[in-house]
Amino acid sequence: MSVRPKKHLGQHFLKDKNIAAKIARSLSLEGYSHLLEIGPGTGALTRHLIALPDQEVHCLELDEDSVEFLKHDPEFKGLKIHYADFLKEDLSQYIEAPFAIVGNFPYNISSQIVFKMLEHRNEIPELVGMFQKEVALRFAAGPGSKTYGIISVLAQAWYDIEVLFSVPPQVFEPPPRVNSAVIRMKRNKVEKLDCDEDLFKKVVKTSFNQRRKTLRNSLRQLRPEGMDTSDPIWNERPEQLGIEQFIQLTQQIVQSSRIRYFEP
Numbered sequence: 712m713s714v715r716p717k718k719h720l721g722q723h724f725l726k727d728k729n730i731a732a733k734i735a736r737s738l739s740l741e742g743y744s745h746l747l748e749i750g751p752g753t754g755a756l757t758r759h760l761i762a763l764p765d766q767e768v769h770c771l772e773l774d775e776d777s778v779e780f781l782k783h784d785p786e787f788k789g790l791k792i793h794y795a796d797f798l799k800e801d802l803s804q805y806i807e808a809p810f811a812i813v814g815n816f817p818y819n820i821s822s823q824i825v826f827k828m829l830e831h832r833n834e835i836p837e838l839v840g841m842f843q844k845e846v847a848l849r850f851a852a853g854p855g856s857k858t859y860g861i862i863s864v865l866a867q868a869w870y871d872i873e874v875l876f877s878v879p880p881q882v883f884e885p886p887p888r889v890n891s892a893v894i895r896m897k898r899n900k901v902e903k904l905d906c907d908e909d910l911f912k913k914v915v916k917t918s919f920n921q922r923r924k925t926l927r928n929s930l931r932q933l934r935p936e937g938m939d940t941s942d943p944i945w946n947e948r949p950e951q952l953g954i955e956q957f958i959q960l961t962q963q964i965v966q967s968s969r970i971r972y973f974e975p
Contacts, residue, residue: 714753714776716885721817722774725755725841727882734839734893735759737875738811740766742836745810749797749824749840750817752777754787760813761790769806771797798823808834815841818887822846825866825896832869838896839875847874847892859950861919865912868904868954870896906961914961918949926952926960938967 716722725731734756738746744765751757751770760768770792772778778794781787793805798820812835816824821842828835842850845858851872852859866872875893880886904911913933921929927945934940942963944956952960 714774714780716752717774717776720774721819722750722752723815723818723883723885723887724752725815725882726884728755730878730882731756732759733876734813734815734841735763737839737893737895738763738813739837739895739897740764740811743809743811745769745806745808747771747802747806747810747812749812749814750774751781751792752815753780754784756813756815757781757790758786761787767791769793769810771795771800771805798827802831802834809836811835811837811839813839818843818846818889822862825850825862828896829865829869832898836898838870839893841878841891841893843887844877844890844892847894850894850896854951854953856950860922861916864915864919864954864957866896868911869899869901871899872896904958906958907965910965911957911961914964915949915957918952918957922949924948930960930964934964935967938964 716724740763744767746760746766746768748757748760748768748770751772752774757768757770760766768790770781770790772792772794773796775794778792781790781792795805812828828838849858849860849862850866851874852863873895875895878891878893880888880890914930917933918926918929925946925948927940929949944960
């Protein structure tokens with residue numbers, strides 16, 4: 712049975728065995744004994760994952776043809792494959808936590824995969840995945856970089872992120888029109904941010920949505936009227952701030968709101 716990549720699913724099947732093996736070897740295998748592969752396709756990466764020691768491998772696949780292919784290939788006998796959409800499913804019904812995420816991700820949903828992972832950060836100690844290179848660099852970017860943005864801050868608040876290696880288009884079928892890169896995200900030691908986490912996300916998103924403005928102007932709608940913004944941090948633009956400084960901004964907004972609320 713042959714499976715053709717489907718454009719509407721964003722499929723680009725990895726055909727280079729060495730790259731697939733390198734992705735599998737990039738997993739630390741520390742702190743978990745379950746792997747969740749997203750979008751296994753015809754199993755180019757999967758065959759290397761099932762060879763890893765002491766790991767139970769689960770696959771989530773939205774392409775029925777790929778599911779049938781894997782189920783009927785003797786090489787993948789016993790593989791736990793689920794016909795399901797990662798973005799819509801309650802993952803606990805498929806796999807036991809903690810688990811790592813791995814995959815050659817469809818580029819049209821790769822950022823959404825990470826955002827869902829952040830929601831389950833205490834269950835997912837690691838991710839190793841293929842992304843469009845531009846997106847991969849954005850995840851790992853630091854303050855001062857032109858690619859530093861919303862996803863950089865929100866992901867790095869909870870994970871240490873490293874771009875491992877680049878991947879050329881010709882190792883895929885069909886070749887994408889962009890270069891790719893594999894990143895590793897490992898859960899850091901932060902259990903809770905020292906601020907209101909929902910407001911923190913609003914502060915980050917609002918500031919970067921108007922990244923050319925100073926924070927005093929871009930965050931005008933989030934801060935109480937008449938709030939003291941004499942702290943030099945309010946003169947900065949978002950790409951100049953690290954995570955701790957975004958936490959500091961969030962704390963100042965909350966504190967100012969409390970003072971205003973309790974004023975006689």
